[in-house]
Amino acid sequence: MSPAPSLYLPQPTGLQPLHPLTKLVLTLTVLSGAISLADPRYVFATYGLILVPLAGWSRILGPFLRYSFRALAPFLLSLVIIQGFFYPGELVIFSLGPFHYKAEGLGFALLFSGRLLVGLGASLLLLLTTRMDHLMQALTQRGLSAQIAYIVVTTLQIIPRFQSRGEAIFDAQRARGLKTEGSLLRRARALFFLVPPLLFSSLMETDARAVALEARGFGKPGPKTSWAVLTDSGGQRIVRALCAVAALAMIGIRLAAVARPR
Template sequence: MSTPTLYLPRDSRLHHLHPLTKLALIGLAIVAGATLPVTLWVIAVYLLILMPLAAWGKVLPAFLRSSLLLIWPFALSLTLIQGFFAPGEHILLQLGPLSLKLEGIQLAADYTARILVWLSAVILLMLITRPDQLMLALTERGLPRQIGYIILTALQIIPRFQQRAETILDSQRARGLETEGNLVKRLRALVPLVAPLILSSILELDERAIALEARGFTRAGPRTSLTTLKDTAPQSAFRWLSLIVMLLLILARAAGWMTA
């Protein structure tokens, strides 16, 4: 299946886990990233849980590359916006009327660590899980199969749509449409670029609908799946345990049991 997702096929124990087990693992990291009170603990979730997991799944280089690529704009914006504008006493650097403050930098570091854990946890899930298996696992647990169809189809057709957008861009340029130059010119180019893409995609919908109807998509009754997912009792136990830990973390944070 060709999709624009991050999935990397590897022969690892992590890859062979049930998709819901991976989801529980990632959910645990996300909840920990949101609830742990100390920045260092949050960083520890990345260094001591997510990175070893990525290594276990044999996707560490891609994991590090993606997470760094995603986090640096956040780190930059946060350092500037929180560093200069958060209230604080310890001035590190004075630039005219603006001052860089230690408290702001600490706040920026805290947010950056949490965002790093959230985004990289999602990235890790995508690196080690085939989207169709994830949707299958959720469908087996009661998610309407239409939702699975919508998400997987969208993932499949995105590359084709991006290609079609490029083709339209090229052909309109060949006909003399100005897509460069000042802002007004670029804005005027929008409709001739966007409208053909939308119209052509609406006009092909009937074929898709007929294809689905012809294959019994709307029929009632049970379905059989081409792929089967392997689940084990320890994995199911782990998922329940993660759920309990997640709830405890949220409760502890809300009740103020955890302090720095």
């Protein structure tokens, strides 16, 4: 029996027992912080000083770091190389023939990578500590339509779902002799055999699921019965309000800085 396609790791401590909305608001606040900060050092500090300790507190540090760096490594590498050479700037660090590697490009690549890292880390923290059905329930209880809540949740589930299905497809192709180990070219070639079945099976599932949901009354208007009891507290409500204020303030400051004449 293989594990279910979800990243959620149940733990009795850390972020896991908190109300799903608290975790969602925390994620959005960290994301707005990453977008607002213009210095790569602060962006990386957000990851190292906020997200990593939260992952440690929630006892998910291992998978959190593993997923973060696995997903980011290819982007980081290509950003640092491409932006370093082709971003406009004057501070040349070194030259390769006619190409000049510039400090401005490196700075931009680090800022962009940092934002990606924080965005990914914040989303991972939410996915690793929150059951998606609970998040959906929390959103619909706050008045969001069931359809929109469903779209939000399925979007968040795309990563683990694709990961799980991708592994199954790779297994099937490897069992027929496809070589997926070795050089970068060989690995890239293997992707060709992954994408068509991944897309096809996802489309089939989406279609089948839409029909099945409708046939079971998903689109029926009116309140739905909730099974799980989501515990909330006054403290969490205050934290959510503070986070919302902080997120708005950070975005406001950033917009003001952009709009200010130089």
